[in-house]
Amino acid sequence: MSTTFDVINPATEKVVTQLHEADIAETDAIISRAAKAFLTWKNVSPGDRANLLRRFSSLVTAHREELAQIEINNSGHTRGNALWEADNVANVLNYYAGAPERLFGKQIPVAGGVDITFKEPIGVVGIIVPWNFPMPIASWGFSAALAAGNTVVLKPAELTPLTAVRLAELALEAGIPEGVFNVIVGKGSVVGNRFVTNPTVRKISFTGSTAVGKSIMAGCADQVKRVTLELGGKSANVIFADSDIDRAAAAAPGAVFDNSGQDCCARSRILVQKSVFDRFMEGFEKSVKAFRVEDPNLDTSQMGPLISKKQLETVQSFLGDKDDAVAFTGSAPTGAGYWMPPTVLMPKSVNARTWQEEIFGPVVSVLTFEDEADAISLANASDYGLSGSIWTNDLGRAMRVSRAIESGNLSVNSHSSVRFWTPFGGFKQSGLGRALGPDALDAYTETKNVFFATE
Ligand code: NAP
Numbered sequence: 001m002s003t004t005f006d007v008i009n010p011a012t013e014k015v016v017t018q019l020h021e022a023d024i025a026e027t028d029a030i031i032s033r034a035a036k037a038f039l040t041w042k043n044v045s046p047g048d049r050a051n052l053l054r055r056f057s058s059l060v061t062a063h064r065e066e067l068a069q070i071e072i073n074n075s076g077h078t079r080g081n082a083l084w085e086a087d088n089v090a091n092v093l094n095y096y097a098g099a100p101e102r103l104f105g106k107q108i109p110v111a112g113g114v115d116i117t118f119k120e121p122i123g124v125v126g127i128i129v130p131w132n133f134p135m136p137i138a139s140w141g142f143s144a145a146l147a148a149g150n151t152v153v154l155k156p157a158e159l160t161p162l163t164a165v166r167l168a169e170l171a172l173e174a175g176i177p178e179g180v181f182n183v184i185v186g187k188g189s190v191v192g193n194r195f196v197t198n199p200t201v202r203k204i205s206f207t208g209s210t211a212v213g214k215s216i217m218a219g220c221a222d223q224v225k226r227v228t229l230e231l232g233g234k235s236a237n238v239i240f241a242d243s244d245i246d247r248a249a250a251a252a253p254g255a256v257f258d259n260s261g262q263d264c265c266a267r268s269r270i271l272v273q274k275s276v277f278d279r280f281m282e283g284f285e286k287s288v289k290a291f292r293v294e295d296p297n298l299d300t301s302q303m304g305p306l307i308s309k310k311q312l313e314t315v316q317s318f319l320g321d322k323d324d325a326v327a328f329t330g331s332a333p334t335g336a337g338y339w340m341p342p343t344v345l346m347p348k349s350v351n352a353r354t355w356q357e358e359i360f361g362p363v364v365s366v367l368t369f370e371d372e373a374d375a376i377s378l379a380n381a382s383d384y385g386l387s388g389s390i391w392t393n394d395l396g397r398a399m400r401v402s403r404a405i406e407s408g409n410l411s412v413n414s415h416s417s418v419r420f421w422t423p424f425g426g427f428k429q430s431g432l433g434r435a436l437g438p439d440a441l442d443a444y445t446e447t448k449n450v451f452f453a454t455e
């Protein structure tokens with residue numbers, strides 16, 4: 001019996017389309033198809049594999065407007081973001097198209113023979129992605145995996161499956177053989193869990209919540225299945241008195257409210273040095289009030305709706321706590337759609353739930369610190385360590401603090417976290433392993449060592 005579900009536009013609450021939800025038997029069939037395709041894909045010459053990825057990249061660029069519009073309708077992303085996301089997929093594919101011809105091992109000096117290491121593909125890679133950045137996050141996994149000679153089964157989040165389905169069509173159109181890049185739509189607890197339990201899948205690349213990530217890691221232990229985890233965050237935005245306070249205040253809303261705060265890198269904890277608190281808050285309030293929350297189709301839109309009614313309710317459940325005070329809010333449309341204004345909190349202590357937990361919505365908390373040591377210990381008092389920003393004009397301090405903060409990605413006088421040629425990933429409970437850059441290829445290859453006796 002076929003089960004279908006509705007895909008909803010979060011800005012209008014209208015049904016965009018209905019899709020079939022895969023079951024375990026269908027998941028197993030797709031995994032078998034990927035395993036069969038692996039037998040030929042791993043032997044496609046590096047040059048041919050590179051050309052196919054380049055062609056796929058060009059097709060994504062040719063369809064950037066279409067892909068962006070699908071994402072706007074499915075995810076409520078602003079037009080500016082959605083176009084960036086489509087371009088990011090094309091860039092990441094093009095970047096990893098350079099890999100097949102550069103992925104080589106070493107020759108290691110030994111007595112009595114020749115010793116060589118080989119970088120071999122792992123096999124079928126299961127990629128499970130969340131709903132917050134459906135296109136880029138999927139492409140970070142599948143581009144590196146395919147370049148290294150693996151085949152892929154990709155499970156998008158049920159809330160946002162549409163761009164993944166379209167990308168699979170474009171891959172075929174580019175000439176990537178049937179069975180090499182597969183997208184299967186269904187529930188995490190069914191399809192995603194089957195990727196974990198089916199032994200034909202040799203590696204899981206999971207992006208999502210820390211809670212689900214932990215259960216996936218535990219599930220992978222049984223088969224010693226390879227696993228990469230990109231999980232949650234509660235990143236610090238640390239503003240020192242010696243920084244350009246006006247710039248820091250103008251940049252802070254985008255650093256947390258972009259994508260409606262549904263961003264693993266969101267700087268959702270602002271730490272301001274006490275001596276400049278009033279000045280920072282004055283500038284910050286002005287920039288939050290000017291932050292445009294509106295129809296994501298408009299070029300001027302800086303923030304759209306939240307992804308779902310459930311997510312809106314989850315985020316709202318964090319508000320009104322006795323440990324918090326609302327400092328100020330921005331504005332948001334009323335009527336249909338899952339809208340919420342950007343909200344700035346002043347927690348009464350570091351124990352406030354809103355200071356500790358990832359909210360994944362347009363909510364930010366502000367606390368003050370005395371000095372550098374205080375800032376570092378406050379920033380590090382978190383189970384997470386994904387991202388963060390440091391604002392200072394003292395070079396020595398920038399160096400000291402960026403080395404002391406326990407986080408996989410930091411930016412100084414900036415909020416930029418993601419460049420496709422640099423590594424991305426988390427410390428502590430924010431993840432395991434790295435995406436992007438050359439480092440990611442290690443996550444999609446096995447190293448084999450062979451000794452050839454010559455005597
Ligand atoms: P989630 O609930 O953990 O779901 C992520 C994906 O896992 C979805 O495709 C989901 O499927 C699937 N899934 C759920 N339960 C599963 C299970 N038992 N076995 C296998 N797969 C399962 O996360 P989310 O709510 O979609 O996304 C928000 C979270 O992602 C936040 O915590 C955010 O910080 C994190 N995130 C991290 C990064 C990073 O790079 N570090 C990037 C983006 C997001 P269905 O939803 O379809 O059921």
Ligand code: MG
Nearest residue numbers: 130208209212
């Ligand atoms: Mg979820």
